[in-house]
C-alpha cells in the first residue's frame with residue numbers, strides 16, 4: 076500500500092464544487108413545461124421513427140455523417156438507438172419498483188458472462204425487423220453491425236453465464252432485481268493458439284467504446300481498507316468499536332440495462348469500477364516524482380483492472396480479496412443509501428432485499444452488513460445478527476474441495492481488521508450453538524468451526540455462508556445431495572431445513588429464440604410463440620416427433636445451422652467443416668474433471684484402430700469433433716491437454732486415410748458468441764465428466780434444447796436431463812457417483828486398466844511414442860503419465876463404456892428418422908431447464924418475493 080494514499084483533501088469551496096449529495100433528486104422548483112412533466116416516451120415504433128433516431132444518434136452522438144461513418148460509428152449509433160427505445164421502460168421500471176417498495180433480489184456475483192447485448196436488446200423490444208429494414212434503407216446491414224460488438228467477457232464459465240441467464244429471467248418475469256458485480260477493465264483473456272499452445276491476450280473489450288453502460292460517478296461509494304480497530308464508549312455509555320482504515324478507493328457505478336422479453340420491464344445490472352479517491356498527487360508531482368504522483372491511482376484502479384481467470388482453484392491472492400470486498404461494500408452501501416427511502420428502519424431490511432451469494436466469492440458481505448448495522452447504525456450485536464441472518468442465501472457451484480475459498484486470517488486481519496473481529500464473534504456464537512446441540516463433541520466443533528486451524532489459520536467462506544444464510548442450495552439434484560452428504564454433512568445435520576436444491580437453467584431467449592431462429596420458427600409454427608416465456612410448453616411438440624414432415628423441417632433447420640457454422644469457422648479460424656458429418660461437440664472450460672482427455676482418447680483410438688487395421692475407415696460414421704475450451708493460465712495440465720488436442724488434430728486432419736471420415740476442429744477463444752453458433756449446429760453433446768464432479772453443467776441444457784443428443788455420465792444435471800428426455804434418447808455411459816466413490820475407496824489403479832485393455836494401451840502408447848509430437852516422446856509424457864499412474868478423474872476406468880456407447884451413437888445416427896425423432900423429443904422434454912423455472916424455484920423456496928406487474 077503506497078504511503079501517500081489520500082484519506083481526505085482540502086474541500087473545494089461551494090461556488091466551484093458540483094453538488095455531491097446525489098440523493099437530492101429532481102428539479103428545485105415545480106416544472107411548468109408540458110414536456111417536463113410528460114412521461115418519458117420511446118421513439119416511434121416504426122421504420123421511419125427508427126431511421127430518424129438512428130441518424131440523429133449517428134450525426135449528433137457519433138458526430139459523423141452517414142457517408143463518413145465507420146462500421147464502429149454505425150454500430151455505436153445503432154446501440155444508442157435501441158437504448159433509447161428501452162430508456163422509457165428503464166425509467167418506468169425504476170419508478171414502479173420504488174413506488175411499490177417491493178422486495179428486491181440483490182444478486183451478488185463476481186462474474187457476469189453477458190454475451191453480446193445488441194441482439195438481445197433487439198429481441199426484447201421486438202425491434203429486429205424494423206432495425207433490419209431501417210438500416211437497409213440507410214444502405215447498411217444489421218448482421219454486419221451486430222458482428223462489430225465485442226462481448227463483455229466478465230466471467231470464466233458456468234457460474235458467470237448462469238448469473239447472466241438469471242438476471243434475464245428475473246427481468247422477463249417482472250421481478251425487481253439488481254445484479255451487482257465488478258466492471259473489470261479486462262475480462263476473460265482472449266485465447267489464441269501458437270503452434271497449438273494456448274497463448275492469452277488481454278481482453279480489450281472497452282477499446283472501441285461500450286455503448287451499453289451508464290456511468291454514475293455522482294453515486295460513487297468510498298471503500299475502506301487496512302488500518303486497525305479501536306474500542307470507544309459512545310454517548311449512551313455503550314462500548315463500541317470503530318474501524319480506522321488506512322486507505323480507500325472510490326467505487327464508481329456503471330449501470331447496464333437488463334431488458335425483460337416483450338414485457339416493458341428493464342432491470343439494472345450495476346457494476347463497480349475502482350478509482351483513486353485522489354487521482355493525482357500534485358505536491359509529489361511538483362516535486363518531480365511523476366511516477367509516484369500517480370502510484371495511488373494505479374494502485375486503486377488495479378482493484379477492478381482484470382478478472383481472475385481461474386474457475387476452480389483460488390490462488391488466495393490479496394487483490395482477489397480486495398475485489399470481493401470492494402464490490403460487496405459498494406453494493407450494500409448503494410442499496411441502503413439509494414434504493415431505500417431516506418430514514419428507512421434497517422430492522423426491516425429483510426422486507427426489502429434478499430442478497431443471493433453467487434458462490435463464496437461475495438460472502439464477505441455478511442460481516443460487512445454486520446459492521447454497517449453495529450458500527451454505523453448503532454445496532455447491538457443480536458439485533459444486527461437477527462437482520463443479517465434474514466438477508467442472505469448461498470448458492471454453491473462446485474464439488475471440488477480445492478475450489479472452496481479459505482482466506483488466511485493473516486491477510487483478512489491486515490486488509491479488513493474489523494471484519495475479522497466480526498467473523499470471530501460470529502464463529503464463537505455459532506460454536507456455542509454447536510456445543511449446545513452436540514454436547515462434548517469437540518471434534519465436531521473443530522470440524523465445523525468457520526476458522527480452520529490447519530494447515531494454517533483461515534476463514535472457511537462456505538461455512539460462514541452456511542451459518543449466516545437463510546438457505547444453502549446446490550445447482551442440481553445430485554449436487555445438492557452430495558453437498559448434504561459429503562461437502563457439508565455436519566451443517567446439514569445441524570440445519571436440515573436450510574439445505575435445498577435449485578437445478579440450474581438457461582435463458583431460452585438467447586440460447587434458443589436468438590441463437591436458433593430456424594428451429595424457433597418451426598416450433599412457433601407448430602405450437603405458437605408462448606414457449607419463449609413458458610418453456611414447458613415445448614411438451615406440445617412431442618407428437619411432432621412422429622411427423623415425418625416436421626422431422627424433415629427439423630433436419631433442415633439443423634443443416635442450416637451447420638452451414639452457418641461452416642461459414643463462420645472458415646472466416647473466423649480458417650477451419651473447414653466437412654459436409655454431412657455427425658457434429659460431435661465438447662465446449663466448456665478445460666478441466667481434468669470434465670475429461671476432455673477421454674474425448675481425445677476416443678479420437679486417438681479410432682485413428683489407431685484404423686491404422687492398425689482393426690477397423691476400416693469406411694466403417695466409421697463421418698464425424699467431426701469440435702472442441703472449445705479455455706484453460707486457466709496457471710493450470711499446466713489443462714494447457715498441455717489443449718496442446719495435445721491441437722497436435723492430434725493436425726495429424727488426424729492431414730491423414731488421407733481418414734479424409735472425410737474423421738476430423739477434429741478446435742476454434743480458439745470459445746465464448747458466448749461462438750456458443751450461440753456452435754450449439755444449434757451440434758448433433759452430439761459431450762457431457763462426460765466423472766460422476767460426482769460436475770455440479771450441474773448448463774451447456775448440457777443448451778444442447779438438449781437445440782436438438783442435440785447427449786452422451787454423458789450420470790453427473791450433475793445430466794441425471795435430470797436423462798430422466799426427462801428418457802433413456803432411449805440419451806446415451807448414458809460410465810460409472811455412477813456411488814460406483815466412483817466405491818472404486819475410490821477400494822483403491823483405483825489406472826495402470827491395471829492400461830495393462831489389461833489392449834485398445835486403451837495402444838491409444839496411450841501412440842501418444843507416448845511421440846506420434847503426435849514429431850517423434851518427441853517427452854512433449855506429452857506428463858499428460859500420459861498422469862493418466863496411467865494417477866488419473867484422479869478415472870478416465871481409464873470409464874474408457875471402455877465410453878467407446879461402447881460411442882458405437883451405439885454411430886449405430887443410431889445411421890437411422891436418420893430415429894435420430895431426428897430423439898432429437899425432437901429432447902427439445903420437447905427439456906422445457907424444465909429454463910432459467911425462468913429456476914427463478915420460480917428461488918422465488919418460492921429462498922427469496923419469498925414475487926413479480927411486480
Ligand code: 26W
Pocket residue numbers: 231232233234235237385386387388389390434472473478480550579769770771772773791
Ligand atoms: C476462486 C476460483 C473459482 C472461480 C469460480 C472457483 C470456482 C468458481 C466457479 C464456482 C466455478 C464454476 O463456474 N462452476 C460451475 O458453475 C455452473 C453454474 O452453476 C455449474 O453448472 C457447473 O457445473 C460448475 O462447474
